[in-house]
Amino acid sequence: MCGIVGYIGERKAVPILIEGLSALEYRGYDSAGLAMVGDEQLHVHKVKGKVDALRERIKSERLDGTVGIAHTRWATHGGPSEPNAHPHTDHGNAIAVVHNGIIENYAAIKERLKRNGVSFKSETDTEVLAQLIGKYYTDGDLVKAVTKALSDIEGTFGIAVIARDNPDLLIGARRGSPLVVGIGEDEYLLGSDTSAIVAHTDKVIYLKDGHLATLTRNGYSTLTLDNRPASHKVHTLEYGAEALAKGGFDHFMLKEIFEQPETIQNAMRGRLLTEEGTARLDGLNLVMTELRRINRIIFVACGTSWHAALCGEYLMEDLAGIPVEVEYASEFRYRNPIIDSKTLVFVISQSGETADTLAALREAAHKGATVLGICNVVGSSIARETHGGVYLHAGPEIGVASTKAFTSQLTVLSLLTLLMGRMRRISHDDGMAIAKGLDRIPSQVRKILKQNDYIAEIAAIYSRHNNFLYLGRSYNYPVALEGALKLKEISYVHAEGYPAAEMKHGPIALIDTNMPSVVVALKDSVYEKVISNMEEIRARSGKIIAIATEGDKTIQKHADHVVYIPKTLPVLTPLLAVIPLQLLAYHIAAIRKCEIDQPRNLAKSVTVE
Numbered sequence: 001m002c003g004i005v006g007y008i009g010e011r012k013a014v015p016i017l018i019e020g021l022s023a024l025e026y027r028g029y030d031s032a033g034l035a036m037v038g039d040e041q042l043h044v045h046k047v048k049g050k051v052d053a054l055r056e057r058i059k060s061e062r063l064d065g066t067v068g069i070a071h072t073r074w075a076t077h078g079g080p081s082e083p084n085a086h087p088h089t090d091h092g093n094a095i096a097v098v099h100n101g102i103i104e105n106y107a108a109i110k111e112r113l114k115r116n117g118v119s120f121k122s123e124t125d126t127e128v129l130a131q132l133i134g135k136y137y138t139d140g141d142l143v144k145a146v147t148k149a150l151s152d153i154e155g156t157f158g159i160a161v162i163a164r165d166n167p168d169l170l171i172g173a174r175r176g177s178p179l180v181v182g183i184g185e186d187e188y189l190l191g192s193d194t195s196a197i198v199a200h201t202d203k204v205i206y207l208k209d210g211h212l213a214t215l216t217r218n219g220y221s222t223l224t225l226d227n228r229p230a231s232h233k234v235h236t237l238e239y240g241a242e243a244l245a246k247g248g249f250d251h252f253m254l255k256e257i258f259e260q261p262e263t264i265q266n267a268m269r270g271r272l273l274t275e276e277g278t279a280r281l282d283g284l285n286l287v288m289t290e291l292r293r294i295n296r297i298i299f300v301a302c303g304t305s306w307h308a309a310l311c312g313e314y315l316m317e318d319l320a321g322i323p324v325e326v327e328y329a330s331e332f333r334y335r336n337p338i339i340d341s342k343t344l345v346f347v348i349s350q351s352g353e354t355a356d357t358l359a360a361l362r363e364a365a366h367k368g369a370t371v372l373g374i375c376n377v378v379g380s381s382i383a384r385e386t387h388g389g390v391y392l393h394a395g396p397e398i399g400v401a402s403t404k405a406f407t408s409q410l411t412v413l414s415l416l417t418l419l420m421g422r423m424r425r426i427s428h429d430d431g432m433a434i435a436k437g438l439d440r441i442p443s444q445v446r447k448i449l450k451q452n453d454y455i456a457e458i459a460a461i462y463s464r465h466n467n468f469l470y471l472g473r474s475y476n477y478p479v480a481l482e483g484a485l486k487l488k489e490i491s492y493v494h495a496e497g498y499p500a501a502e503m504k505h506g507p508i509a510l511i512d513t514n515m516p517s518v519v520v521a522l523k524d525s526v527y528e529k530v531i532s533n534m535e536e537i538r539a540r541s542g543k544i545i546a547i548a549t550e551g552d553k554t555i556q557k558h559a560d561h562v563v564y565i566p567k568t569l570p571v572l573t574p575l576l577a578v579i580p581l582q583l584l585a586y587h588i589a590a591i592r593k594c595e596i597d598q599p600r601n602l603a604k605s606v607t608v609e
């Protein structure tokens, strides 16, 4: 949510800023802007719309300065418009600020500043910060002005700041929202994540919460927000710039769907112990005693990660026999959840930055729980604040609708279940069967992906329908929810995910020829029941697209279209059943000419409440 990039060095800043914004655009895309210091002027350009519109706006400008900041926005305070786009400047046009986060007490500060004669140009909370820094910037000490202004504000921020009369300094600071420093040769970058930086350097510092970085052409330092020197660690990025390219696919989402055989494999590499029938998760080594001792797990997540958590509940309760609760992070943080010394809290987040999940983590830690994380983004806030955890190693996920992160989360949850289950009631033989099943998943996913063209044909038949029902039962109920979410997110088609048998308590009233149902109907313990539900739909003239088990010919009598997936253990079927649903949503959105990688109103990483 909102992307920030900053540059200071020997090269022209603007092309680097624009390129950085393009890499960050998945974080927000309703407006964009940049500020650069050159010829003793602060040059600010902003547009409503995407980074391409900004590129177009500045193409005939002479912008040669070598320090600058830029921003791509996902609106919170103040609608998408040119005045509300970042960067924001102070009264005297001496300071420019880009910001990700929310300033909670902005209204009170705004009133105070207005009474002192400051006039405002936008409706944003960020402008208040720019005005405050400008007000405190009286003796040429920009760091002091920034820290003083930040001490006045309540809320969250990741910011980058430059000043007209100080072209040798770029400042970044964070509280709550992420910020990464890139260390190049005689040049430094700031980014709200590493995608803005990776084209220039693989050396990064994940700025700690409550810290500030000062970057000059000759070096950098990190400080606490009360101006004391702070320590930091330099990390080397695991992936290169090629991971941010579409690699011949029309969209990142399709590329990411097709990456799943490899990303699932990466999540298991070195962790799946097929002969022992268990898993090794080094990130949990420090909490092994707790893992043995606990008798209850709470999974906390949002969006697609919440659906993965729901699959985790089925896995953990069924196989490991540990009672599990699954909570929306946004609810958990404001309830008074019961957590005792035997409760383990697991937060699941692709980005590791989702504000609600982060707040839930802090709430659980505050209550004394051991909190572990399952994250994709290395060095993210959640990864750093948890007591231990497991990385997905799925590489950057750029498509706003999550796909490969979901299957990697399921893989890690399966490994976790194996590990904790083998400490309890999973036998060696059962463990081996699950491990072998997992080992076969990547090649089975590859086989499903070969049906891409066939799924595109089905999508063409249904692309004009405006309502869909997604049904699944047992392990595949969360898959139905995830399939419906994918369709909603990228094609703006209404879709409801439901437990198949629950359909008769409401949604069945909606069924007619115009409301197709997508039903996961695999050969498992609930197969016959799901077939009955399908017949209930057909009796009301509803059309059915079924996801079925390879070899099941009978199902053709009960469905209008069938997509087959290979046989695996019932507990592992979500890893396969979700793939056709991702492709179906993708193709329907493509036919409807939707902006697949950047759906309206959504952002990849929601760093506000």
Ligand code: G6P
Pocket: 302, 303, 304, 305, 348, 349, 350, 351, 352, 353, 354, 357, 400, 401, 402, 602, 603, 604, 605, 606
């Ligand atoms: C946003 C994204 C979703 C994602 C959710 C949780 O809503 O658009 O795709 O599932 O946030 O994100 P997280 O990074 O915490 O998994």
